[in-house]
Amino acid sequence: MKLTEKNIRATVPRVVRIKFIKVGSLQYISHLDLQRTMARVLARTKIPVWYTEGFNPHIKLVFAVPLAVGVESICEFLDIRITGDISCEEIVERVNAGLTSELRVIEAYYPETRFSDIEAADYIYKIKTVGAGYELADRIKRFLTTPPVMVTRKTKSGERDVDIAQAISRLVVSYSKAEGGIEMTARLPAGSRLSINPALPLDALRSRGLALAGDITKESYSIMRVRLLFADGREFK
Amino acid sequence: MEQKKDIRKLSSVLRSVSKPGRYTGGEFGEVIKEKSNVKARFAFCFPDTYEIGMSNLGMRILYGLLNEQPDIWCERAFTPWVDMEEKLREYNIPLTTLESGDPLGEFDIVGFSLQYELCYTNVLNMLSLANIPLRAADRGEGTPIIIGGGPCTYNPEPLSDFFDCFAIGEGEELIIEFTRLYIEMKESGEYTRASFLRRAAATVGGIYVPSLYEVSYNADGTIREYAPACGAIPPRVRRRVVSDLDAAYFPRRLVMPYIETVHDRIMLEIARGCIRGCRFCQSGMVCRPMRERSPELLCGQARALFEATGYDEISLSSLSVSDYTRLPELTGRLLDWTDEHMVSLSLPSLRVDSFSVELMEKAASVRTSALTFAPEAGTQRLRDVINKNVTEEDILRAAKAAFGFGKTSVKLYFMQGLPTETLEDLDGIAAVARAVVGEYYRSPGRPKGRRPTVTVSVSNFIPKPFTPFQWEAQDSPELLREKQEYLKYKLGDRNIRYQYHDVGTSHVEAVLARGDRRLSAALELACQKGFHFDAWDEHFDYGRWLEVFECAGIDPSFYANREYQPDEVLPWDIIDAGVTKKFLWRERERAYQGKTTLNCRQSCSGCGANRLATGLCRPCGGASETD
Ligand code: SF4
Numbered sequence: 001m002k003l004t005e006k007n008i009r010a011t012v013p014r015v016v017r018i019k020f021i022k023v024g025s026l027q028y029i030s031h032l033d034l035q036r037t038m039a040r041v042l043a044r045t046k047i048p049v050w051y052t053e054g055f056n057p058h059i060k061l062v063f064a065v066p067l068a069v070g071v072e073s074i075c076e077f078l079d080i081r082i083t084g085d086i087s088c089e090e091i092v093e094r095v096n097a098g099l100t101s102e103l104r105v106i107e108a109y110y111p112e113t114r115f116s117d118i119e120a121a122d123y124i125y126k127i128k129t130v131g132a133g134y135e136l137a138d139r140i141k142r143f144l145t146t147p148p149v150m151v152t153r154k155t156k157s158g159e160r161d162v163d164i165a166q167a168i169s170r171l172v173v174s175y176s177k178a179e180g181g182i183e184m185t186a187r188l189p190a191g192s193r194l195s196i197n198p199a200l201p202l203d204a205l206r207s208r209g210l211a212l213a214g215d216i217t218k219e220s221y222s223i224m225r226v227r228l229l230f231a232d233g234r235e236f237k
Numbered sequence: 238m239e240q241k242k243d244i245r246k247l248s249s250v251l252r253s254v255s256k257p258g259r260y261t262g263g264e265f266g267e268v269i270k271e272k273s274n275v276k277a278r279f280a281f282c283f284p285d286t287y288e289i290g291m292s293n294l295g296m297r298i299l300y301g302l303l304n305e306q307p308d309i310w311c312e313r314a315f316t317p318w319v320d321m322e323e324k325l326r327e328y329n330i331p332l333t334t335l336e337s338g339d340p341l342g343e344f345d346i347v348g349f350s351l352q353y354e355l356c357y358t359n360v361l362n363m364l365s366l367a368n369i370p371l372r373a374a375d376r377g378e379g380t381p382i383i384i385g386g387g388p389c390t391y392n393p394e395p396l397s398d399f400f401d402c403f404a405i406g407e408g409e410e411l412i413i414e415f416t417r418l419y420i421e422m423k424e425s426g427e428y429t430r431a432s433f434l435r436r437a438a439a440t441v442g443g444i445y446v447p448s449l450y451e452v453s454y455n456a457d458g459t460i461r462e463y464a465p466a467c468g469a470i471p472p473r474v475r476r477r478v479v480s481d482l483d484a485a486y487f488p489r490r491l492v493m494p495y496i497e498t499v500h501d502r503i504m505l506e507i508a509r510g511c512i513r514g515c516r517f518c519q520s521g522m523v524c525r526p527m528r529e530r531s532p533e534l535l536c537g538q539a540r541a542l543f544e545a546t547g548y549d550e551i552s553l554s555s556l557s558v559s560d561y562t563r564l565p566e567l568t569g570r571l572l573d574w575t576d577e578h579m580v581s582l583s584l585p586s587l588r589v590d591s592f593s594v595e596l597m598e599k600a601a602s603v604r605t606s607a608l609t610f611a612p613e614a615g616t617q618r619l620r621d622v623i624n625k626n627v628t629e630e631d632i633l634r635a636a637k638a639a640f641g642f643g644k645t646s647v648k649l650y651f652m653q654g655l656p657t658e659t660l661e662d663l664d665g666i667a668a669v670a671r672a673v674v675g676e677y678y679r680s681p682g683r684p685k686g687r688r689p690t691v692t693v694s695v696s697n698f699i700p701k702p703f704t705p706f707q708w709e710a711q712d713s714p715e716l717l718r719e720k721q722e723y724l725k726y727k728l729g730d731r732n733i734r735y736q737y738h739d740v741g742t743s744h745v746e747a748v749l750a751r752g753d754r755r756l757s758a759a760l761e762l763a764c765q766k767g768f769h770f771d772a773w774d775e776h777f778d779y780g781r782w783l784e785v786f787e788c789a790g791i792d793p794s795f796y797a798n799r800e801y802q803p804d805e806v807l808p809w810d811i812i813d814a815g816v817t818k819k820f821l822w823r824e825r826e827r828a829y830q831g832k833t834t835l836n837c838r839q840s841c842s843g844c845g846a847n848r849l850a851t852g853l854c855r856p857c858g859g860a861s862e863t864d
Contacts, residue, residue: 025263028251029495033258037495041265044547057579070252098547100265216249217328 013050013081016091017111023072023224024102031066037103038078045098047091048084064115064236065190065228068197071123073225077236079111119231120169121190123198127182127221129211134175137182140210141173144186144201151204153197164204167196182211190228198223247338250328254320258496259287262313262335266492266545268300269336270310276420279303279311280334280344280381284351284359285772287315291492292500294554295387296350299408301488309416312336312344313492316359317366319769319776325366332366341367345419347381348412349400351389354749355742355772357396360385361764364399371761373401373448378430382419386412390445391476391523392702392809395749397447398757401434405443405812406476407509409486414441439469443477446470450811452754458795460753460806475813476523478849482509482530487538490545502550502583503542505535507567511556512837514844515613516624516828517655519701520556522821523814525846526854527560527837532567539571543580551575552583608639611650614658615665622657622828626836629669636673640680646690647673653720654698654712656828663720666693667727674732693728694736695721697743701750702809703816705824708801711747713794714740741779745771747797748786753808756796759789817845 022034029037039059042049051057064077082091088108095105129136143149147165170187188196202221205211212219228236251257272278281300283290290296290313303311312334317325325332331340341347347369349360361371364383370376373383385393386404393403404411418437422428438446449470453461465472479485487506494501510527511520539551551571555561568582575582612627614620620627636647651666670693677689697717700709712720717740728735749756763785770776786793801807803822810818820843827834834842837854847854 025261026495028257028261030258033495033497036497037493040493040547040549042547043549044543044545046544051579069257098265100263100267102263216253217330220249222248 013083015079015111016082016088016108018078018080018091018095018105018108020076020078020103020105021072021074022067022076022103023074026100026102027067027070027072030069031063035061035063041095041098042080045094047080047094048082048086050081050083062115065118065121065192065195067225068199071198071223071225074106075225075227077115077228079115113230113237116192117230118191118228118236119189119193120187120229121198121225122170122185122187122227122229124224124226125182125184125186125198125202125221126179126224127184127202127211127219128180129182129219129221130214132175132181132211136210137173137175140182140184140205141171143208143210144168144171144173144204149204151200151207153200162196162200164196164200168201185226187229190225198225247330250321250324250330254324255318256496259315259318260321260335262338264492264494266490267336268304268310268312268492270304272310272337274308275310276308276423277310277345277416278339278343279309279416280314280341280347281311282314282341282347282349282360282363284316284349284356284363285770286318287494288496288498290315290350291494291498293350293352294504294506295408297488297491297504298486299348299412300492301490302409302486303412303416305486306413306416308420310336312339314341314363316363316769322362322366322769331368332363342369342381344381345423346416347383348404349383349385349387351385351387351393351396353772354389354395354746355777357389357749357760358763358768358771360396361399361760362767362769365764371764372398372757374398376401376430380430382430382433384415388520388523391519391812391814392750392752393445393447394754394808394811395752395756395760397754399760400447401430402437403445403447404477405445405474405814407479408477409479411441411443411477415444435467435470438471442475445474445812447754459802460808460810462806463811473811473813476815476849478815478853479509480528480850480853482506482528483534489538489541491542493546500552501548502552503539503546503548504552504554505539506530506554507535507558507561508555510846512560513557513626514624514824514834514836514842516622516705516824517613517652517698517701519704522705522816522844523703524556525815525837525844528853529561529563532563532570535567536570540574543578549579550581550583558584608635608644608646609648609650610635612669613650613652614655615651615662615667615669618831619655619658619662619665621831621833623652623655624824624828624833626833629672632669633672633676636676637680640677640689641682643682643684645677645684645687646692648692648694649673651693651695652698653695653724654717656698656706656709660723663724664727666695666724670728670733671730674730677732689732690734691732692734692736695724696738697740699743699747699750702807703812703814703821705821705828707751707807707821708803708825710800711744711797713798714744717743739774739777739779741782742771742774742777744793744797745777745779745782748791748793751796751801751808753796756789756791759785759791762789815844815846815849820844 038061042059049059052060060081062079067073091108092105144165148163149165150161151164152159153162167188168186172185174183176183188198206213230236283296300311303309314334333340364371383401384404385400386408390403390405415437422433434446437444438449449466451464455461508527508529510524512527515521571582610632612632613625614623639647670691673691674689700706700711721737725735
């Protein structure tokens, strides 16, 4: 057989990176459930994915940084291995036919970077809380940037206290008059070495009585992961 | 614009409960329509968790079927788990559907799937959470019509005060006719709740409107009669059946849950009904006669569903898979493509005979989901009484085959408290279990040094309506407990695991299964006291149930532990399920004589189910006697 780009591609599984959003209802779906969902989506949209060999063949999926339940994202990444000859554009089109508007692929490409180099993530918080205003925005900013701000963090190996003021490497807090709420952008560790749940800064605000400590039918918030970053601050792709 | 719910309203609540994915909807395959384009909005309620409801084949079928109608929008609602219920009550948030997020009270029709008696408290709890008046009599114009369907409607009487109507039998045709009538009467301006219910009872086959029948009682507490309010409604409501399964609606796409459900797979309904006549089995009796789908059609459905869902497992569903006449052909055809697509085939409730052994050998992808056998009774005598045509040799041969495949665990299902049971029959349970263990140690291929696990699961006999044992008394709770103790002692063996069912649960189940309208008082009280999830051991409290019965003036033993008399009017006599009372009585007498009855393929025993539609009963060719 003559070796062409096409038939090499058909025999050697090739890694394709899928960038997708997970918003709205989908923020309540756990990482484990997302894995199962994606495997099924690839099966029903007939993407020629590579199956592991052996007794119980399954699709191999590698996700970048798991997202906590209750957090939305517009920058999730998934690496899949493709065996057939299919273009990245076609992958996007086909997979999206099997998804909904709240779980949607933005692009697919051959990756040049590694997930293990991801170090941090930026999150945008929208907080509707009693007493929202310019002054509250200032107090939140001061509070979250003056160590120590200890909160309890649940990990696989038990509970541990963490200084959230130390963990936040960048913080912008503002008051949006139009939305009548506090808007906050925070950079937190997110990677294979250390990942901080973006709900923790809100736990700190709540326990201090600064925000979200009242009636949960009147107060609400959303958290959106907007980008992943390398150690040097460059945006991950 | 499509009307999709705004999830933000609930966000704070969703973050504070376990498994919030149960409440968000938004799945692939979920149907969203524009409200102004539909003429009837139907809320399909499943009175259990999302994970259980989404696995229900009936729900999959009716959701697809109703939504296929452009002017009907069917949405889903499930029972919120206790943590969610607490939040909804705390913040006064009414129970809503997943699709639009609209409260149940805003719908035209609210339908409940009634799968087992212990879900009744969840039904009432859901109505209460939706702020819909519990009692049908208290509902004004503008409140939805509440309809119930599913297996429990063969004796819906304990629920009859809470439901406007029930759909008896297979729902595919009925539910469309019912909803169409609703739309017509709304459009013509003739609609009032009363006029609609009356017309539905008179013109839509299978619709039972309990408020149109007056029940009177004898001095001894038994029923004197059911009196229809007018001549236009049937004196008995006849169960609907679908004659041609190949022509029946079948969903070609499904709502795909994100969270794991109980049956997260393709379910192929290969047949309805059963040719065997196990005398304790309600499904076997009320789904008669057996009707099959053709392998050609099933393969097409399996293929279509695989393409639409990406599920990697297909399970064949029917009361007795082994009785499907063209099983080898069907599995052969399915295996032709499933292997190649990494899809596995599972065959639950398979009788292990030579064919299935061959099947196991042929395809590694065939998953016989844990090897289970259901001898139901411990001695041949009692198995003959219940008409379970299984012999000890059959069981041992099956076990041998299983062990030959390197399996080390086997599960055996039995029942205690069956009519005519003696201590010998209980001893027999232990004897069968030990014989299976013995079979393992005789098996040459058994893994070295591994012990077998033979699980013996023993449930309590519950007399069910429309079975030959419908008149029987259930053993008293004390006696059932004593029998459990005895079995525990008899089954003491390190290779045997003994599991048994809670006696209190079985007692309440028996009360509800054979209850009449007077039980409504108890159910209402149970709802007021916050009962829910009674099918879940951690939420079932027998002591509190007894208190509720007492407060409501109900003697549970009247319903559970009394032998009903042959000439007594039974609460479910208002329903015609197909099988006649005469046939059931005949079968009961044969049971006491220890005589088995041939299955429908060997010989028609004149059960009466063929009266439901002409040409319905293929096995008997329509020659069955009627009464
Ligand atoms: S009519 Fe005869 S063959 Fe048909 S289901 Fe009844 S007993 Fe079986």
